[in-house]
Structure formats: C-alpha cells, structure tokens
Amino acid sequence: MHACHFTLSKLLNFGAAAAQRSSNIRISNKCSSRRVHMENNHHNDARGALIVLEGLDRSGKTSQSGRLVSYLNGLGHPVESWRFPDRDTAVGKMISSYLSNQSQLDDHTIHLLFSANRWEKRSLMETKLKSGTSLVVDRYSYSGVAFSSAKGLDMEWCKAPEVGLLAPDLVVYLDIPPEKAAERGGYGGERYEKLEFQKSVAQYYKKLSDASWKVIDACQPMEDVEKQLKEIVLDCVKSCKNGKSVSQLWLS
Ligand code: Z5A
Ligand code: MG
Numbered sequence: 001m002h003a004c005h006f007t008l009s010k011l012l013n014f015g016a017a018a019a020q021r022s023s024n025i026r027i028s029n030k031c032s033s034r035r036v037h038m039e040n041n042h043h044n045d046a047r048g049a050l051i052v053l054e055g056l057d058r059s060g061k062t063s064q065s066g067r068l069v070s071y072l073n074g075l076g077h078p079v080e081s082w083r084f085p086d087r088d089t090a091v092g093k094m095i096s097s098y099l100s101n102q103s104q105l106d107d108h109t110i111h112l113l114f115s116a117n118r119w120e121k122r123s124l125m126e127t128k129l130k131s132g133t134s135l136v137v138d139r140y141s142y143s144g145v146a147f148s149s150a151k152g153l154d155m156e157w158c159k160a161p162e163v164g165l166l167a168p169d170l171v172v173y174l175d176i177p178p179e180k181a182a183e184r185g186g187y188g189g190e191r192y193e194k195l196e197f198q199k200s201v202a203q204y205y206k207k208l209s210d211a212s213w214k215v216i217d218a219c220q221p222m223e224d225v226e227k228q229l230k231e232i233v234l235d236c237v238k239s240c241k242n243g244k245s246v247s248q249l250w251l252s
Contacts, residue, residue: 048078048134050125050166051233051242054142054205055174056198058181059218060225064174065138067226068233073135078238080128083138084118091117099190111148115161118144125166134237141165141249146204150197155207159250167247170236173209174218174227178202196213 051068053061065081070077087096095113097103105113118141128135141162178198192198198200209215214232216225
C-alpha cells in the first residue's frame with residue numbers, strides 16, 4: 001500500500017515535469033510524429049531498428065511480432081520482441097491489475113502509468129538499438145494517446161509525457177474494422193475490449209497517423225499480412241544499419 005502511494009506520488013511529479021517540459025518544448029500540431037534528431041547521432045552506425053506495431057485489440061500484433069522476430073533472426077539480424085504495457089515491472093503490475101478490472105484508477109493517473117512504463121525502458125531501448133539489436137515493439141506511445149484520448153482526455157495533454165521517448169523508425173498499423181476484430185478469439189476479457197470504445201480508438205489512431213506510417217490490411221489471412229510486413233520491415237532494418245539516425249518522439 002505504502003509502495004503504491006509512493007509510486008503514484010512520484011508519477012504525479014513525473015506528470016508535472018512532463019507538463020513543464022511541454023511548455024519549454026513546443027509539440028508539433030502539424031504532424032503527429034514530427035521528430036528532431038538526437039545529438040551525437042553520428043555515432044549511430046550499424047544500429048538496430050525500432051519497429052512498432054500498432055492496431056486495435058485483436059488486430060494480430062502479437063501473432064505478427066513473433067513471426068517477424070523469427071524471420072529477422074533467421075536472416076542473422078539481432079532482434080528482440082518487446083511489448084507495452086510491459087507487465088513484468090512494478091508499474092506494469094499496476095497497469096495489469098487496472099486492465100483486468102482488479103483496481104480502479106483515475107484516467108489521468110493510468111495514462112501516466114502507461115507512459116512511465118515506457119520511460120522505465122527507454123535507456124535499455126537506446127542501449128539495445130545502439131549496440132545493433134533491432135526491437136519489434138507490440139504497442140507504443142500511439143496506443144497510449146489513442147486509448148486515453150478515446151476516454152475523453154485532451155490529445156495534446158496525452159502526448160506531453162511521451163515527448164522525448166525514442167521515435168520509431170517504422171510504425172506499422174494493422175488495420176481492421178472494429179467489428180471484425182471483435183469476431184476474433186478471446187475478445188471481451190479486459191477493460192477496453194468493447195466495440196464502441198474500439199471504434200473511438202480507431203478514430204484517434206487516424207488522427208495520430210501520418211504519411212510515414214505503413215498500413216496493412218489486417219483482415220487478410222495471417223500469412224499474407226506476414227509477407228507484407230516482412231518486406232516493409234526488412235527495408236527499414238537495412239536503412240538503420242546504413243546509419244539512419246535515432247530521433248525522439250514529438251519534439252518540434
Ligand atoms: N493500452 C493503453 O491504454 N495505453 C498504452 O499506453 C498501451 C496500451 C501501451 C492491453 O494491451 C491494453 O492496453 C490494450 C491497449 C491498452 N487494450 N485494448 N484493447 P495488450 O497489448 O495486452 O492487448 P491487445 O494487443 O490489445 O490484445 P491482443 O489480444 O494481444 O491483440 P493482438 O496482439 O493485436 O492480436 P493477436 O493476439 O495476435 O491475435 C488475436 C486473435 O486473432 C488470435 O486468436 C489470433 O489467432 C487471431 N488472428 C490474428 N491475426 C489473424 C488473421 N490475420 N486472420 C485471422 N485471425 C487472426
Ligand atoms: Mg497482443
């Protein structure tokens with residue numbers, strides 16, 4: 001109980017710091033994934049790629065992550081499979097309890113917890129990428145913003161604590177109508193798995209997306225989705241190996 005309060009008070013400070021940062025740094029309104037290059041990026045030769053899979057619940061992100069990692073490994077590219085929320089950390093356990101309706105939290109508080117869950121992994125993420133390991137990440141900041149905005153939180157407020165996290169080299173959106181996703185196995189177990197809510201989330205994903213996103217029709221058979229994904233991802237991995245710089249999310 002004590003530890004939980006301590007974590008929450010730290011998070012409120014974290015939220016305040018994020019708000020402070022966002023007043024010092026303008027968040028781009030024009031392009032949701034506008035980035036600035038990080039300093040020292042001339043040391044980024046042969047780095048790994050940060051590949052993010054996004055999409056509605058049951059769009060196939062986890063299935064495709066596994067296939068993609070096996071494929072890249074088979075080609076000799078060092079790669080790891082990551083996911084957010086990372087339910088193994090202390091923060092992740094609070095998130096997991098909230099998602100399974102075992103605890104209740106204010107919408108702003110859970111938003112900051114999701115963000116903190118990414119921040120606690122940021123430096124490890126950077127180390128991995130710089131040492132040449134690619135990361136296939138199942139959900140990232142876009143999920144954070146889309147889901148919290150769908151609850152009615154201000155979208156810019158939702159983006160503020162994400163500013164400064166590492167920007168993905170590639171965002172792939174697995175596109176499926178909410179009705180189709182609901183027909184897939186296991187739907188209905190967790191807090192957000194409700195059709196009307198998923199429709200609203202899809203609208204916010206649209207607002208967040210930009211021309212750099214790759215969209216794959218996730219209603220196709222799994223093998224077809226996999227084939228398209230592999231082609232897109234391989235190009236990205238190669239361009240990162242050739243020295244494409246690491247950048248940060250949502251700085252203008
Ligand atoms: N959330 C948030 O609010 N804020 C945040 O910052 C973050 C997340 C990061 C938990 O996420 C919730 O947290 C999530 C968003 C919120 N809530 N929702 N909704 P999660 O990652 O733990 O759960 P999920 O990804 O949404 O659900 P999922 O079941 O893991 O979906 P998936 O990974 O996209 O799908 P899948 O497991 O690969 O496949 C689902 C089923 O469909 C399975 O039976 C497959 O065999 C089948 N499938 C997959 N692809 C196909 C194709 N192509 N054809 C036919 N059947 C298929
Ligand atoms: Mg999943």
